[in-house]
Amino acid sequence: MRQRISLTVNGKPATLDADPDMPLLYALRGDLGLKNPHFGCGLAQCGACTVHIDGVASRSCGTPVSLAEGREVTTLDGLGTADKPHPVQQAFIQEDVPQCGYCTSGWVMTAAAFLEENKAPTDAEIRDALAGLKCRCGTHMSILRAVKRAALLMAERRRT
């Protein structure tokens, strides 16, 4: 029933012995002791558990750990650091976005993947890309400002 699964998490190789059907979320939090992502709904309805799997924003609560075999998983705290934040993180900090902050993985990880695909999005495209994510504190106005700012920061980084 259990299975040996090897993956890369935030740039480091990890191997675990787990129920292959267990959601990746519990492998990251339980087996690997990471503090992100968060359990929000367990139903892929809110985004609080979002990670990148090979660069694709994915809900780890609904992804069996076996699907992460051989893949590269990045969590919010693997995306950037205090010294070198990802542009989306930098923008979220500059815009003072989160209130409670529990949903942050969803917005930042989804926006980071989206801005790789669409480098100069319109307001409507940003809203479409972030549909389905939940924020109970109602920080959506700050989120929209931050994602627009992040797009500019990323464009700036590409130029330099």
Added chain:
Amino acid sequence: MTAALRLDRRGLLKAAGALVVSFAVPDIAGDALAADLRPGKPPLHPEELDSWLAVAPDGTVTAFFGKMDMGQGVDVAIAQIVAEELDVPLARVVVIMGDTALTLNQGGASGSTGVQRGGIPLRNAAAEVRRLLFNQAAKRFDVPREKLTVADGVISVEGDAAKRVSYADLVGGKSFESKLTWNQRYGNDLTVTGEAKPKDPKQYRLVGTSPPRRDVPPKVLGTLDFVTDITVPNMLHGRVVRPPVAGAVPTGVDEASIASFAGAKVVRVKDLVAVVAETEWDAIQAAEALKVRWSDAAPPFPATEAIYDHIRQAKVVTRQAPVDQGPVEAAFAGAARVIEAEYEWPFQSHASMGPACAVVDTKPDSATLWTGSQKPHFARDGVARILGLKPEQVHGIWVPGPGSYGRNDAGDGAAEAAVLSQATGRPVRVQGMRADGHGWDPKAPASIHRARAGFDKDGKVVAYSFESKGFSRLDMSANESSPNDTLAGMLVGHPPKSTAAFGVPAESYAFDAKRMAWETIAPLLDRASPLRTSHLRDPVGPQIHFASESFMDEMAVAAGADPVEFRLRHLRAPRDIAVIKAAAERAGWQTRPSPAGRQSGDTLRGRGIAYAQRAGTVVAVISEIEVDRRTGRIWPRRFVVAHDCGLIVNPETLKRVIEGNIVQTTSRALFEEVTFDKNGVTSLDWLGYPILEIGDAPEAIDVVLIDRPEIAPSGAGEGSTRPVAGALANALFDATGVRIRRAPLTPDRVKAALAQLGQL
């Protein structure tokens, strides 16, 4: 990362034995916490200046704050207030909150009083520290106090640059051993005064500026621990199993049904059934697999759609008429014309981003609680009671939780973890699944509101009456200090003790005769109910003001008046008038009665205003909406908010708090309704209980801040929540001529109302 902190609170140590290790919660506290802050300090007591402030040898000033910040920036405001009084750089002030061993019970997060009330003792204590340090410096340099000045925490003698001494050199690491005058109260009322007179607001340099929040970078970088991230050695994961019919109790548990999950065990304490396991995944699976026989409880609820008839017909438990001015009934009897309307508001869920989570480590004569509760001192008291311990035997430590806007399920998680830890003799972490959060959190009460107005033959309002009837906002207490108010407490034998409380509109409309009253009814189920009711951001404010401000517009229509002009006609207080005028001016409000008149095309546009007061704060909200005639969807394209909360401490943070309130209440006004059948709640996830999506967020929220340095700051966490639903309903009427009196204003309801009006 959590830093180990050795405490030296003599009183605590004596009482609690070996509680010498705490987990410094916020990363943002920095290294200051790693050092032992309190060697030889007097016991934690309101009269001790050392209970409020400390100056470290490196000059760091630590403020011990007994209220809470839940992500709205209250702690930064407190740091600004303390730094202001002390004249130290803001960066040097650390705010500690939420640790019952380090902070006094100032009531936690409660009624948006973090700055309004919680800031006062901190300000007074800081002023007193400054006074003491000036006295010491005067003695040291043998000069009168008046010759001293301070900048950046360094006191110097005017005209003698060589004579200077820093706060740290005077007192760093030492205690003040100085007394304050305490008003003998705890909770929100707690305050202290010293001999020092705080600064005149005219001298403020830091208060009124906008330093950023300190918890934001670690939240965005993913380095901040939430309560869900707390792990302690030997910890078990627990999950409580809920009955299929609310009110049913277990009559038998088939332990063999979870035999396949290694290490999973059933815990049963009276009517509480749970599983514990070594890993979270095993606990989840075992909780799902566990076979429980439940008692044959009578289904306790009406259907969702029958709730308003239930409220109408239910026996009144308590009636109060806080406002009764003039001969109301006689005035109605003499009126030339009377209009009336009834409004309805559903049960709503706190629907926090994560279901309640807590960790409790129970020892024979002590316990430690990690909780996201916004009132950690009270949650500590509740855990102590359910464990049969004294409050001082329990160390409560707040760690940021998944959002809190009132009395949500955080305290239920704490009580569950306590019971399971005591039963197993091991630390237990509890976090429910999504259905536990939506299904079993305390709910904001459903209610109906009846409004009547009498006009004379000239269209002047001569009589006004506004009466609410609904479930109490305090079926569950506003805090978790009693097991009678938690699910686990009720299941292990502490019956609920509902308190009757509702409210009336907060406004200053002057009518010759005016009555505002409320009535509460009994809860639908008197034990462990998923529809038990509690405070949710601006308790009963959205409900009441949806109705009262919608009705103001209905009165304006009856009077043939513009809604802004009609309100101003009945207001006398300058601050009320100022917010309404400021909002109207910023919005470019065109004076005319509603509705806007026949519009062509599929998109109908309208504007609506509402205003309200809240504990000293005054707010006017104008919404400009678009209604899609085909789908019934309302999009609030723009809000204008004029906000007066007295002196403004941090304008940029205040703006974000207001934006959050507007968006969150828009969600409640347009989308949110707890649904249920006779057995229990059926809106168990985000599909069943939709909230606002980013596509529904406005294009702009224009906030006009009215700063009044001469008026002490009042709360900002809820005032702007109040008028939103009314402003939206009024804008809908303006756009379409349709008046919807039942929240939320869902597309289906809008479409049905348009069809009825022949607008489709």
